[in-house]
Amino acid sequence: MSKQKLASRVGKISPFQVMAVMERAKQLQADGNDVIHLEVGEPDFVAPQAINEAGIQSIEAAKTGYTPATGLPELKHAISQHYRTRYQVEVAPERIIVTPGASGALLLMASLMVNEGEEVLMPDPCYPCNRHFLIQAGGQAKMIETSAEQAFEVKLDTLPSHWSENTTGLWLASPSNPTGAVLSKDYVAQAWQQIQALGGHLLVDEIYQGLVFEGEDFTALSLDDDIFVINSFSKYFAMTGWRLGWIVVPEWAIEGATKLAQNLFISASSVAQYAAIAAFEPTVLEECEKRRQTLNRRRLTLLEGLERVGLPVVAPAQGAFYAYVDVSSVTEDAMSWCLRLLEEEKVALTPGADFGMKDAHKYVRFAYTCDEQRLNEALTRIERFIQS
Ligand SMILES: Cc1ncc(COP(=O)(O)O)c(C=O)c1O
Structure with a gap:
């Protein structure tokens, strides 16, 4: 056992809870499962x-x-x-x-x-x-x-x-x-x-x-x-x-x-x-604008789909590529709901616990960083999961 000690400040820093979801998602994918990733906070585009x-x-x-x-x-x-x-x-x-x-x-x-x-x-x-x-x-x-x-x-x-x-x-x-x-x-x-x-x-x-x-x-x-x-x-x-x-x-x-x-x-x-x-450069800015429009189409698809499956988005998802969704009508614990959804339907989301304290257990974050077809597939799987 080392006698060295980490600075006490390190103890005050919490790891990302989404890591548990991401690691499991990677493992399921490596095992040949078709995982839909809506947990990652980065665009699915590469730089122009x-x-x-x-x-x-x-x-x-x-x-x-x-x-x-x-x-x-x-x-x-x-x-x-x-x-x-x-x-x-x-x-x-x-x-x-x-x-x-x-x-x-x-x-x-x-x-x-x-x-x-x-x-x-x-x-x-x-x-x-x-x-x-x-x-x-x-x-x-x-x-x-x-x-x-x-x-x-x-x-x-x-x-x-x-x-x-x-x-x-x-x-x-x-x-x-x-x-x-x-x-x-x-x-x-x-x-x-x-x-x-x-x-x-x-x-x-x-x-x-x-x-x-x-x-x-x-x-x-x-x-x-x-x-x-x-x-x-x-x-x-x-x-x-x-x-x-x-x-x-x-x-x-x-x-x-x-x-x-x-x-x-x-x-x-x-x-x-x-x-x-x-x-x-103007051509790069044009490309970024087209991507913004693509993201907006995905956003509308997601918001409509969530309404359809009974998880309407109350908060205004007006920008970035996120929707923060109240799942308290279907679970008391968003974290375990995310993990079960991943196991059963292979859809990865981020639990609210990473972002706050108050109502974090009620929320999940959707990142619409995949195309509309995959988003629709994710919504179908979520609907099936909720009804099961
Ligand atoms: C609100 C916000 N600020 C800052 C960052 C850090 O981003 P980066 O260091 O990649 O520029 C992020 C990353 O997701 C973010 O969502």
Whole structure:
């Protein structure tokens, strides 16, 4: 037995519960079963070809060394230009820090804005890693209960009652993982007003930006230069494995964020950065738009099908590629329901327990990251499972 001990912080980090589902799904598949994967939070598309080619070219040209810590100037310029042309917002390239995925950006954000013992408010349910990044920084998340009936939004008039002297900010995401809910510009503006009055910071995670089917596709950067925004090439550009994202920080935070970027990462992957410059070419953006339309068709198929099988989606699945579905009419425990569904019908879903505390046992997340035919097949299997 080793006398060495893991840091106590590790004990506070929970593993992904979906791993149990994923591992079993893989095993069933390896045994020759036809498993339908609706559990994975990544697009089933690969990056558009122009991106891949730009990456290959950078390798062939030996552009593989470290880049400046906050990112290649050409890439930061291209991101800034994208904000201007698509969202009519001026974002100075100096405010953009390129990171290893949105994950790197969240780690940087936690390190930048949270002191030992401080807490950050966020909705329950939300992206599970958020609270773990805060633990890394010595802080913690304070989850605020939400409900499907209220579109999983934090009620803004309750913010002061959740605020304490240790609270430092509010983290939101739009569109949201796991709910797919899209926040309105008005809502984010009001949240910012309240947070300013309380003296805190606001972070909006816009990693699913562009994947909006209902509601406005906007950026919180259009409201105020003092709001922090995170984004990534993982979802809209289908570059999950390239590990590239960014954070936009206010002017006054650039120096601090740069120091952290230098020390935490040295730089993001150079090859991924050269590849990502091509993401903003018009032909690539056209392809991404077509994919958005494909995702929307799948979304409508899924929502109609769920209604048909008796699991209507109350919460608005307006963006990303998720629907967060209440299964309490058919089970008291979503986790074991997921595992049984997988065993009996070979359909893999993510149990709500990964995303929150309050009603997590009632919910499952569907990721519509497979084609419509497979989605329909999954719905047929789920219907049979419910009726059995
Ligand atoms: C809301 C949200 N934020 C951040 C991330 C991290 O993404 P990445 O590090 O691939 O950019 C994810 C991944 O699923 C996510 O859903």
